[in-house]
Amino acid sequence: MGKPNTITINGHEFEFEPHQTILDVARRNSIDIPTLCHLKHTTPTGACRMCVVEVEGARSLLVACATPAATGMVIYTESPTVIETRRMLLELLLSSGNHNCAICQTSGDDWTQFQLRVQQEEDTTELCPVWGDCQLQDLAFRYQATGAKFPATPTRYPMETVNPFIVRDFSRCIQCGRCVQACTEVQVNNAISFGYRGSRAKIIAAGDRPYRDSDCVFCGECVQVCPTGALVEKDTRYQSRPWEEQKVRTTCTYCGVGCQLYLHVNDNKIVKVSGVPDMPPNYGSLCVKGRFGYDFVNSSHRLQTPLIRENGSLREASWEEALDLVANRLGQIKSEYGSDSIGVLTSARISNEENYLANKFTRAVLKTNSIDHCARL
Amino acid sequence: MTNTIGEIEKTDVILITGSNTTENHPVISSFVKRAVSFGDTKLVVVDPRRITISDFADFWLRQNLGTDVAWINGMIHVIIKENLQDQSFIDQRTQGYEELKQTAEKYTPEYVEEITGIPAQSLIEAARLYATAKAGSILYCMGITQHTHGTDNVKSLANLAMLCGHLGIEGGGVNPLRGQNNVQGACDMGGLPNVYSGYQAVTDEGARKKMETAWGVTDLPDKIGLKVTEMIPKAHSGDVKAMYIIGENPLVSDPDLNHAEASIKNLDFLVVQDIFLTETAQLADVVLPAKCFAEKEGTFSNTERRVQRVRAAVDAPGQVKEDWEIICEIASRMGYPMSYENSEAIMAEISQVTPSYGGINYARIEQQGLHWPCPNEEHPGTPILHVDLFTSGKGTFHAIDFAPPAEAADDDYPLYLTTGRVLYQYHTGSMTMKSEGLNDRSPESFVEISFQDAGKYGLEDGTMVDVTSRRGSITARVKVSTKAVPGTVFIPFHYAQSAANKLTNAALDPISGIPELKVCAVKLSKAA
Numbered sequence: 080m081g082k083p084n085t086i087t088i089n090g091h092e093f094e095f096e097p098h099q100t101i102l103d104v105a106r107r108n109s110i111d112i113p114t115l116c117h118l119k120h121t122t123p124t125g126a127c128r129m130c131v132v133e134v135e136g137a138r139s140l141l142v143a144c145a146t147p148a149a150t151g152m153v154i155y156t157e158s159p160t161v162i163e164t165r166r167m168l169l170e171l172l173l174s175s176g177n178h179n180c181a182i183c184q185t186s187g188d189d190w191t192q193f194q195l196r197v198q199q200e201e202d203t204t205e206l207c208p209v210w211g212d213c214q215l216q217d218l219a220f221r222y223q224a225t226g227a228k229f230p231a232t233p234t235r236y237p238m239e240t241v242n243p244f245i246v247r248d249f250s251r252c253i254q255c256g257r258c259v260q261a262c263t264e265v266q267v268n269n270a271i272s273f274g275y276r277g278s279r280a281k282i283i284a285a286g287d288r289p290y291r292d293s294d295c296v297f298c299g300e301c302v303q304v305c306p307t308g309a310l311v312e313k314d315t316r317y318q319s320r321p322w323e324e325q326k327v328r329t330t331c332t333y334c335g336v337g338c339q340l341y342l343h344v345n346d347n348k349i350v351k352v353s354g355v356p357d358m359p360p361n362y363g364s365l366c367v368k369g370r371f372g373y374d375f376v377n378s379s380h381r382l383q384t385p386l387i388r389e390n391g392s393l394r395e396a397s398w399e400e401a402l403d404l405v406a407n408r409l410g411q412i413k414s415e416y417g418s419d420s421i422g423v424l425t426s427a428r429i430s431n432e433e434n435y436l437a438n439k440f441t442r443a444v445l446k447t448n449s450i451d452h453c454a455r456l
Numbered sequence: 457m458t459n460t461i462g463e464i465e466k467t468d469v470i471l472i473t474g475s476n477t478t479e480n481h482p483v484i485s486s487f488v489k490r491a492v493s494f495g496d497t498k499l500v501v502v503d504p505r506r507i508t509i510s511d512f513a514d515f516w517l518r519q520n521l522g523t524d525v526a527w528i529n530g531m532i533h534v535i536i537k538e539n540l541q542d543q544s545f546i547d548q549r550t551q552g553y554e555e556l557k558q559t560a561e562k563y564t565p566e567y568v569e570e571i572t573g574i575p576a577q578s579l580i581e582a583a584r585l586y587a588t589a590k591a592g593s594i595l596y597c598m599g600i601t602q603h604t605h606g607t608d609n610v611k612s613l614a615n616l617a618m619l620c621g622h623l624g625i626e627g628g629g630v631n632p633l634r635g636q637n638n639v640q641g642a643c644d645m646g647g648l649p650n651v652y653s654g655y656q657a658v659t660d661e662g663a664r665k666k667m668e669t670a671w672g673v674t675d676l677p678d679k680i681g682l683k684v685t686e687m688i689p690k691a692h693s694g695d696v697k698a699m700y701i702i703g704e705n706p707l708v709s710d711p712d713l714n715h716a717e718a719s720i721k722n723l724d725f726l727v728v729q730d731i732f733l734t735e736t737a738q739l740a741d742v743v744l745p746a747k748c749f750a751e752k753e754g755t756f757s758n759t760e761r762r763v764q765r766v767r768a769a770v771d772a773p774g775q776v777k778e779d780w781e782i783i784c785e786i787a788s789r790m791g792y793p794m795s796y797e798n799s800e801a802i803m804a805e806i807s808q809v810t811p812s813y814g815g816i817n818y819a820r821i822e823q824q825g826l827h828w829p830c831p832n833e834e835h836p837g838t839p840i841l842h843v844d845l846f847t848s849g850k851g852t853f854h855a856i857d858f859a860p861p862a863e864a865a866d867d868d869y870p871l872y873l874t875t876g877r878v879l880y881q882y883h884t885g886s887m888t889m890k891s892e893g894l895n896d897r898s899p900e901s902f903v904e905i906s907f908q909d910a911g912k913y914g915l916e917d918g919t920m921v922d923v924t925s926r927r928g929s930i931t932a933r934v935k936v937s938t939k940a941v942p943g944t945v946f947i948p949f950h951y952a953q954s955a956a957n958k959l960t961n962a963a964l965d966p967i968s969g970i971p972e973l974k975v976c977a978v979k980l981s982k983a984a
């Protein structure tokens with residue numbers, strides 16, 4: 080037995096705290112154990128076995144995400160058996176469905192035929208929509224796994240595209256269950272679960288119905304945690320590739336929770352929104368408005384120039400003209416009827432800085448305290 | 457909020473009232489649902505509709521509309537009678553307890569049941585649950601405030617929390633959930649008729665002198681200004697001649713819209729500054745186009761008082777300007793030169809004149825926002841309010857009696873109407889209705905009605921119905937739902953076509969000036 084509360088990973092000793100798993104200890108010490116199904120703050124399911132490690136004295140490999148650290152454990156995270164097991168697991172995953180990200184060579188038919196079949200199913204000639212942003216692809220590359228080792232098993236279930244926000248592509252689902260964890264343990268919307276058994280396994284919503292006919296509220300938490308291209312934002316799919324995007328962190332513009340989010344920008348256009356992980360107040364979660372309600376920014380209905388009313392209707396005007404008019408008329412009314420004949424409504428939609436200036440302008444320039452906003456409504 | 461969002465997950469009992477949390481604050485609702493589903497937290501929901509969050513509750517108490525003071529006093533009655541109050545908290549930190557006790561005396565569970573419809577036994581058990589918890593958190597929203605007795609409702613909730621010592625501790629608090637992203641900030645920054653930024657009263661000479669020096673002016677007005685709900689009638693009577701409306705759309709959000717529209721039209725001069733040509737902007741004399749959140753730098757303060765950064769991600773269309781630039785331009789043209797290098801420079805001025813924001817600057821909130829009060833740059837921020845002292849020393853109990861809402865159902869208008877929001881739309885819809893996806897999920901207004909009432913009035917799911925109140929009439933589609941309780945219907949207020957606010961009552965709470973959007977009387981008839 081070694082020192083109490085100490086384990087050895089790859090020849091180095093590390094202390095641990097009660098209830099920590101092997102994965103927790105490894106991560107805290109920057110040792111990279113790959114995971115697919117593990118989702119922080121939820122109950123470990125051990126579904127994917129990607130995190131297997133070798134523990135001296137144990138009869139088989141153990142899953143790091145669900146095995147508590149115990150004093151004296153001696154652990155190897157990249158031993159030959161571990162690497163071989165992970166490669167085989169990946170080969171199995173890659174052989175089923177449409178993992179056409181070019182790391183996948185199929186066995187029976189050749190790549191061309193495989194790709195043709197996928198193209199037909201997907202109605203596009205492009206490679207997987209999350210190419211370059213897929214944890215399965217990353218791991219396949221890391222362990223040099225392809226789909227050629229095992230007979231290809233095509234997809235049983237057609238893609239679901241009938242809701243406005245999320246495409247469910249069962250051909251790329253690896254049954255890791257992260258979406259189910261996210262929906263039931265993070266957002267607690269309880270909309271999806273594992274359905275059917277064995278090779279027919281499928282993630283189902285409400286007795287196998289489309290999302291839109293289930294309890295799903297389109298928070299998109301499942302999309303954010305899906306490690307593959309099985310769940311993708313409909314508007315982003317094939318419209319933007321991750322390496323073309325810049326991420327800008329900001330605060331949601333809708334309700335008062337103030338969720339922290341990333342606006343993914345491609346060519347001066349918001350193409351996607353994701354939650355900022357591990358940061359208060361929302362720790363990566365968003366709701367349907369915050370995640371999918373960004374179309375207004377780029378709407379053709381946006382006002383683009385000042386407008387002035389003339390003969391009963393509004394016409395375009397220059398800033399000079401509009402601002403002069405506003406300043407003159409407010410000035411006139413103030414001197415003619417007094418400061419209290421003017422009221423200002425500032426806004427719960429604009430920034431603190433802008434509200435402060437609205438307050439300063441009303442009191443210091445208009446010389447009235449009649450300023451309010453519609454928050455009570 | 458007196459406490460933080462994160463604490464919701466760690467508290468023993470959560471009492472939610474007047475908040476349809478899963479639809480209006482979805483991410484906060486997840487904290488509640490996790491606490492209840494995976495922790496030991498108990499949940500009490502008091503709401504007139506069987507909203508989704510009540511599926512997670514240990515108790516769902518259904519009060520008649522506008523009877524909140526009665527059930528809260530009832531709980532207070534039970535707690536005092538069973539001696540479950542936190543006496544040391546009361547003795548050390550509060551005043552006015554005797555008066556509260558006297559007022560609560562008559563609110564026996566049976567009397568409360570008569571008024572509210574909440575079964576006496578449920579009230580007793582829920583009261584015990586909240587009172588005996590180590591920490592209990594109250595979450596509320598507009599279902600509490602949008603009443604003629606809204607201020608009373610809020611004070612009553614504070615009474616309940618103080619009585620049990622559930623203030624100033626982790627997991628406790630009286631926590632209003634703010635509906636709009638920066639309501640908190642608009643209030644903090646002086647977007648109110650009675651205070652400068654940081655709630656410094658305009659009637660306080662010291663505060664006035666300070667702002668005069670900071671702003672380089674003299675004669676700042678010392679009279680409290682008009683609230684929005686006063687400006688509109690004064691526009692109608694001609695006392696208010698001009699309005700400058702920034703980013704608001706009162707022509708959908710205001711009560712008694714027919715009257716509001718006539719009032720706005722009566723103005724001599726209306727300036728509207730917004731990102732879209734809203735219903736209100738269409739009536740303006742001058743419309744000024746502004747940048748939206750994705751195009752500007754600045755800060756928002758969320759419902760837990762956390763000041764967080766907003767950052768520009770895309771270029772704005774056309775010639776639009778930031779709201780602050782526009783304000784500066786108008787001020788300068790009116791003879792008061794105003795200019796700033798950027799929003800950060802404005803924040804520097806804010807922190808100088810606003811004690812509670814004294815320690816806030818962009819460098820400090822780059823990664824993670826800070827909770828005000830944050831008086832200086834060394835201060836870590838204040839996640840929990842009232843830990844040692846209330847802002848005004850001792851916490852005051854307010855003995856409050858129940859009074860009914862301004863309008864009651866009668867033979868002519870036999871049903872109660874309450875209004876609110878739905879998940880997929882937001883406020884007056886000027887942003888969410890630009891999204892096909894959101895419209896697909898929630899395309900139009902509806903009248904939510906119980907199975908019983910549907911049967912009684914011969915209405916089926918999907919039929920069109922005229923809803924009429926003393927102020928107006930709209931047509932909307934019937935949605936028969938288990939969320940509704942017989943005698944009360946619900947309509948979301950987002951939709952300008954069939955706007956619920958054509959029906960609502962503009963009767964105001966005398967103190968807050970908030971209209972009674974949550975209760976009025978209506979009748980239904982099949983649309984022709």
Ligand code: SF4
Nearest residue numbers: 252253255256258305
């Ligand atoms: S949809 Fe994605 S997250 Fe869900 S089981 Fe399949 S691969 Fe995993």
Ligand code: SF4
Nearest residue numbers: 262295296298299301
């Ligand atoms: S979008 Fe949200 S509610 Fe719908 S299945 Fe995914 S996690 Fe569940």
Ligand code: SF4
Nearest residue numbers: 331333334338366369
């Ligand atoms: S993502 Fe949803 S819950 Fe979060 S701030 Fe935005 S609107 Fe509110």
Ligand code: FES
Nearest residue numbers: 116125127128144
């Ligand atoms: S990550 Fe451990 S079993 Fe999947």
